[in-house]
Structure formats: structure tokens, C-alpha cells
Amino acid sequence: IPNYNERARLVRKIPGPKDDFIIGNGWTVIRSPVEVMEMGKQLSSLFDGIFRVWIYPMGAVFIYNPEDIEIIMSGMKYSEKSFVYNFLKSWLGDGLLVSKGAKWQVRRKILTPAFHFNILKQFCEIIEENSYRFLDSLKESAGKPIDIVPVLSEFTLNSICETAMGTQLSDDNKDAKSYKNAIYDMGMVFFNRFIKIYLYADFIYKFSPLGRLENKFLKVVHGFTEKVIQQRREYRETHGLNINEEINADDDDSYIYKKKKKTAMLDLLLSAEKEGHIDRIGVQEEVDTFMFEGHDTTASGLTFCFMLLANHKEVQDRVVQELIDIFGDTNRPIKMEDLPKMKYLECCIKESLRLYPPVHFISRNLNEDTVLSNYTIPAGTFCHILILHLHYRAELFKNPKQFDPDRFLPENSVGRHPYAYIPFSAGPRNCIGQKFAMMEMKIAVANVLRKFVLSPVTRPSDIRFTADLVFRNDGPVLVNFIKRAK
Numbered sequence: 355i356p357n358y359n360e361r362a363r364l365v366r367k368i369p370g371p372k373d374d375f376i377i378g379n380g381w382t383v384i385r386s387p388v389e390v391m392e393m394g395k396q397l398s399s400l401f402d403g404i405f406r407v408w409i410y411p412m413g414a415v416f417i418y419n420p421e422d423i424e425i426i427m428s429g430m431k432y433s434e435k436s437f438v439y440n441f442l443k444s445w446l447g448d449g450l451l452v453s454k455g456a457k458w459q460v461r462r463k464i465l466t467p468a469f470h471f472n473i474l475k476q477f478c479e480i481i482e483e484n485s486y487r488f489l490d491s492l493k494e495s496a497g498k499p500i501d502i503v504p505v506l507s508e509f510t511l512n513s514i515c516e517t518a519m520g521t522q523l524s525d526d527n528k529d530a531k532s533y534k535n536a537i538y539d540m541g542m543v544f545f546n547r548f549i550k551i552y553l554y555a556d557f558i559y560k561f562s563p564l565g566r567l568e569n570k571f572l573k574v575v576h577g578f579t580e581k582v583i584q585q586r587r588e589y590r591e592t593h594g595l596n597i598n599e600e601i602n603a604d605d606d607d608s609y610i611y612k613k614k615k616k617t618a619m620l621d622l623l624l625s626a627e628k629e630g631h632i633d634r635i636g637v638q639e640e641v642d643t644f645m646f647e648g649h650d651t652t653a654s655g656l657t658f659c660f661m662l663l664a665n666h667k668e669v670q671d672r673v674v675q676e677l678i679d680i681f682g683d684t685n686r687p688i689k690m691e692d693l694p695k696m697k698y699l700e701c702c703i704k705e706s707l708r709l710y711p712p713v714h715f716i717s718r719n720l721n722e723d724t725v726l727s728n729y730t731i732p733a734g735t736f737c738h739i740l741i742l743h744l745h746y747r748a749e750l751f752k753n754p755k756q757f758d759p760d761r762f763l764p765e766n767s768v769g770r771h772p773y774a775y776i777p778f779s780a781g782p783r784n785c786i787g788q789k790f791a792m793m794e795m796k797i798a799v800a801n802v803l804r805k806f807v808l809s810p811v812t813r814p815s816d817i818r819f820t821a822d823l824v825f826r827n828d829g830p831v832l833v834n835f836i837k838r839a840k
């Protein structure tokens with residue numbers, strides 16, 4: 355096969371699946387969502403930490419070794435997201451996940467205080483209350499196996515709405531249900547565009563059946579978030595809020611509680627809008643971003659965590675013992691101070707995020723020639739980071755397929771490469787909601803285990819990963835919740 359140009363020549367030096375003239379690996383990638391995940395698994399076991407796929411004139415390198423990942427993620431040099439995030443632009447605009455440069459910097463600065471300790475403390479109270487609604491839905495199952503996927507996404511969507519957006523959703527909120535369905539559909543749309551290179555150009559995509567379908571889903575998604583913003587605007591007009599006062603309250607906890615005014619992330623945005631740091635469209639973009647990133651990810655994380663705990667009774671019992679040590683046999687609510695005491699539960703959540711990372715794939719642009727694993731990757735190549743396959747490397751995690759929360763005990767984490775475990779990404783573009791997510795997951799699991807014994811229905815061997823924006827099983831994930839005898 356002749357060399358098409360300098361770039362193609364360099365890309366083809368990197369190991370990868372067999373390629374054809376011009377079309378490269380074009381045929382290889384057109385597969386169903388389950389098959390694409392299977393192919394990723396196969397290729398990552400065939401090659402050692404790096405492989406390439408190319409379709410003239412585009413090339414992509416996939417990395418899943420901590421050394422290369424550190425080069426890409428540790429600084430600002432490669433902080434720009436790759437071309438595939440453009441597929442999210444019609445939905446999330448220039449929201450934090452997608453944006454770059456000065457815009458990203460300004461917005462990250464506006465939004466960082468939304469996760470200040472004092473704010474999280476208020477959120478803790480709200481999520482705790484919210485978890486009771488979730489427990490009620492488990493009680494209704496009366497010991498019969500239930501699919502936890504929809505109930506968990508309801509819980510996490512309620513939580514993000516009530517905390518970050520300051521809006522409570524009613525139990526039978528039809529808009530919220532349509533929103534969740536439309537997000538599933540958007541995942542399908544994203545995937546189908548990703549594998550069909552002829553749909554990459556916006557002007558072709560817009561007129562394609564898939565592009566028109568996307569428009570339909572976007573109307574639902576945006577309609578929902580617009581309403582949430584409108585509600586908060588009205589609330590602020592009637593109640594009046596001074597955000598800066600609340601955030602600058604240092605660590606004087608009583609301050610926030612005295613005021614009893616809940617500060618939502620959306621309030622920061624609306625205040626920034628008043629001061630001219632962000633415009634109306636910007637507010638909408640961030641709400642769309644946080645609404646999606648803030649609920650679908652944690653729902654996925656919790657789904658697999660519950661499934662694993664149901665399948666590993668000995669681990670579940672250890673968590674229950676830890677909870678008894680903290681709460682005795684009382685029903686008292688979980689407080690912020692309890693969370694750091696849930697050390698073993700934290701190990702379980704971390705281990706479950708290792709095995710089933712909700713965001714399993716992220717991608718950056720290489721703006722200049724870059725050496726990774728001794729290969730020169732030419733500028734313009736996409737750099738896909740396979741978080742999932744990084745987490746399964748045997749030299750980083752012994753018996754990688756085994757669910758073993760003890761790996762994350764402090765004494766067993768000594769010497770682990772800082773980029774060996776990155777469920778929340780790492781470096782300056784890491785997950786802004788990481789603490790929020792850990793808090794939410796701890797509260798949900800702890801409150802469920804205080805009331806229920808989990809028994810297995812879906813086994814880890816039943817799980818078939820399907821390519822989507824977040825990690826999903828191709829089908830329901832069933833768990834049996836049996837009321838705990840006091």
C-alpha cells in the first residue's frame with residue numbers, strides 16, 4: 355500500500371487493525387453499539403496501551419496506558435476536546451464539557467463555587483430527603499426483582515434539579531420523563547453519527563434522516579431545561595437572593611443554616627448573567643450540560659454499584675457493618691460529617707467506577723505532533739482515551755476483572771500511578787461535579803443498605819456493554835431488594 359502523505363505514513367506506523375487502501379479501517383468501525391464495545395475490548399487486548407484507526411484523511415489514536423494519558427491530560431496543552439464533541443454542540447452548545455479557551459476558563463471560574471463545601475452541605479440535606487422518595491419506590495417492589503436503571507435515573511435527575519437548579523420535580527412529572535427518554539435517544543443519535551463518517555459534515559447531517567430525528571429530540575430536551583430556568587428566574591424575582599453573601603460565608607456553617615435559603619448552581623449563573631459575565635444562551639448551555647452530566651453519569655455509576663453489591667454478599671455485609679458503626683440502630687438522617695466515615699463504602703464505589711466507568715471514553719485534539727509510546731502522532735489526529743480499558747490493565751490492577759474494593763484502601767493504593775485510575779478524568783479539565791457525585795452515591799447506597807438486603811438477579815456475566823454517551827447495559831439491570839429485618 356503506498357503512503358498517501360506524511361500524516362498517513364506516520365499514523366500507519368502505529369500498530370492497529372488491518373487496513374485497506376484509502377478507506378483504511380472505514381469498514382471496521384461500522385457496527386452495532388454492542389459490537390463496537392466488543393471491538394474496543396478485542397483491540398485493546400491485541401495491542402499494548404495504544405492503537406490506531408484511520409480513514410483517509412482522518413486518523414485516530416486510542417490510548418489506555420497511564421504514561422501517555424498523563425502527557426495528554428496533565429496540562430492545558432491538550433485541553434481542547436476533539437472533533438467528536440462537535441456532535442454534542444447542537445445540544446450542549448458551548449457548555450463546560452465542550453467549550454475551549456477563554457470561554458471555558460471564564461465559565462469554569464463562575465461555576466467552581468457551585469461546589470464549595472458549604473453549598474455541598476446544603477445539597478447533602480436535599481439529596482438525603484430525596485433518597486426517601488427513591489426508597490419508597492423500592493418498597494413498592496415488595497421483594498420482586500426490579501430494573502434499577504429507570505428508578506436510579508429518576509433519583510439522580512430529581513437530585514440534580516433540586517440541588518443545582520433549585521427546582522423540585524413532582525413524582526409524575528411528564529416533562530421529566532420525556533426528557534430522560536430523549537436523552538437516551540440522543541445517545542443513540544450520537545453513536546450512529548460517530549460510526550458513519552459521511553455524516554460528520556454538518557451541512558450533510560442536517561438534512562439526513564438522523565439529523566432530523568436529532569432535531570425532534572432536541573426540542574424535548576431544550577424545552578425541559580428552558581422551563582427549569584424560567585421557574586428559577588421567577589423564584590428569584592419573588593424571593594430575592596444574594597448569592598455572593600452566601601458563598602463568601604467561609605466555613606461558618608451556621609450562617610447558611612440560619613438563612614435557610616438554598617443556593618443553587620443556577621443562581622450563580624443568573625447572577626453572573628446580571629453582571630454581564632455570561633449571556634442568556636450561555637446560561638441555557640450550562641444548564642443543559644449540568645442537567646445531563648449531573649444525572650446520567652451518577653445513575654450509571656449507581657446502577658453497577660448496586661448490581662455488584664447484590665452479587666457480593668460478603669462485601670455488602672462489610673458495608674452494612676460500617677453503617678451500623680456510624681448510625682447504630684437509629685434511623686437518623688445522614689449528615690455531611692458522616693460521609694468521610696464511610697471509608698469502606700467509598701472503596702466499593704471507587705472499585706465499581708473502575709469496573710464500570712460511567713464515562714468510559716473521552717477524546718482530545720492533538721494540535722501539534724506529539725510523541726506517545728515512542729510513536730510520533732501527527733498534529734490533527736484525534737486522541738481517544740479509553741478509560742475503560744485503562745482500568746482493566748493487569749499490571750495496574752491485579753486480577754483486573756475481580757471486584758475487590760480493598761484495592762482502594764490507602765495502604766493498597768501506595769505507589770499507584772496517578773493516571774492509572776481516572777473515572778472523573780484528571781488534570782485541569784477533570785469533572786467539576788466529582789465531589790457532588792461521590793456524595794450522592796454514598797447517600798443513595800448507604801440509605802438503601804440501612805433498609806434493604808440486596809440479592810442478585812442480573813450477574814456481572816450478563817452485562818453486555820453498549821456504546822453510548824455513558825456506560826449502559828444492553829438491557830435491564832435487575833436487583834432484588836428485600837426489607838431488612840430490624
Ligand code: HEM
Pocket residue numbers: 435450451452462518643644647648649651652655711712713716717776777778779782783784785786787788790791
Ligand atoms: C459518577 C459520576 C460522574 C462521572 C464518572 C463523571 C465523569 C466525568 C469525566 C470523565 C469528565 C471529563 C469529560 C471529558 O473530558 O470529556 C467529566 C467532566 C464534567 N463533569 Fe462529570 N462525572 C460525574 C458526575 C458529574 C456530576 C454530578 C456533575 C455535575 C453536577 C458533572 C459535571 C461535569 C462537567 C460540567 C464536566 C466538564 C468539565 C470541564 O470540561 O471543565 N459530572 N465528568
